[in-house]
């Protein structure tokens with residue numbers, strides 16, 4: 001088959017434009033302030049984009065008019081290349097639940113670097129990390145990899161090889177990394193999403209052929225009856241008599257609750273994926289779960305391989321993170337601060353009469369500018385994302401990165417944030433709340449990620 005690249009490029013160009021227009025709409029006084037504070041970032045961007053499309057290596061880092069480039073980080077603080085200091089609540093999209101450059105983690109990485117950064121064979125301390133993961137997340141066995149996308153790829157592969165069935169159900173509006181099986185209906189457009197109870201499977205990027213996603217069924221979040229009906233309709237393709245494999249993607253939630261979401265909600269999934277926070281700032285991920293499934297990952301039968309899997313630098317960082325930093329007590333204190341932050345937002349929102357809702361659990365929380373609480377993708381679409389960007393820019397200009405830089409992201413209160421920082425965060429929100437309340441330029445939600 002001949003691919004018409006002009007068509008593809010046109011489409012991509014259109015999508016990029018769409019993206020830019022989306023962000024430009026929130027250009028106003030706060031955007032101008034940001035530009036004034038970050039001239040060096042602009043200069044770096046002008047150079048970077050010659051070699052790197054859009055100047056970033058993960059789409060999430062692009063923003064209008066240019067991405068801000070950072071120089072260093074420590075504890076709860078980030079410094080950009082212009083020397084501006086920020087208190088960070090994005091914390092690497094939850095990776096830094098331990099705080100930036102935690103001394104215990106830095107020490108472990110330094111010490112291991114002296115001993116060798118990669119052996120190409122197994123390292124003597126890796127079993128210790130595996131045991132820590134099994135104990136903490138109450139699973140029988142574990143296999144390490146590097147990124148969340150890899151872990152979700154392996155989890156779906158292991159589930160399919162175990163059941164011998166092809167179909168997977170994923171939830172609408174949920175992101176599981178760049179794994180083609182799951183890169184569907186992450187943010188589907190209204191025109192394509194279909195029936196709210198039986199959503200269409202909508203690819204979230206060009207370049208994902210139908211062959212990859214035709215076996216992915218999409219269910220609405222928070223609607224168990226709809227899930228049951230989808231299972232009934234596809235009984236033969238999802239599982240046999242022994243039932244289907246339940247996977248919890250805990251790439252994020254493993255760092256929000258000690259023991260992960262599975263223990264928070266007291267459910268025992270067959271497999272879980274772990275990532276982000278377990279490495280304390282370095283790339284490490286895992287698939288873990290019940291022995292009966294994990295032990296079917298037999299060499300030569302089910303593939304699990306990676307040059308950097310269980311890299312000693314990352315494993316050393318992971319051991320330090322789990323044994324010295326993300327203790328039950330430290331995470332419980334961070335969760336209390338996160339609760340305090342949510343309560344403070346709630347009070348200000350109420351006092352100012354802003355149409356918004358706050359949700360919070362464990363170390364994370366989020367503000368949604370909408371009349372009704374967000375419970376799934378369809379209710380998220382009712383959010384005023386223009387207001388959200390106005391809020392994010394205004395807070396950032398006051399030295400606080402309030403959450404991950406997108407309306408569907410959350411804040412992370414790390415184990416090193418303090419009560420005083422939470423109070424400063426809330427003071428800044430109080431200061432920008434009337435500006436946010438009045439802000440009325442809408443922003444579209446972009447379909448692709």
Ligand SMILES: Cc1ncc(COP(=O)(O)O)c(C=O)c1O
Nearest residue numbers: 147148149175176177249251252
């Ligand atoms: C729930 C979830 N799963 C998987 C991923 C993918 O992880 P990574 O970016 O490390 O590939 C993410 C990333 O944000 C995520 O939030």
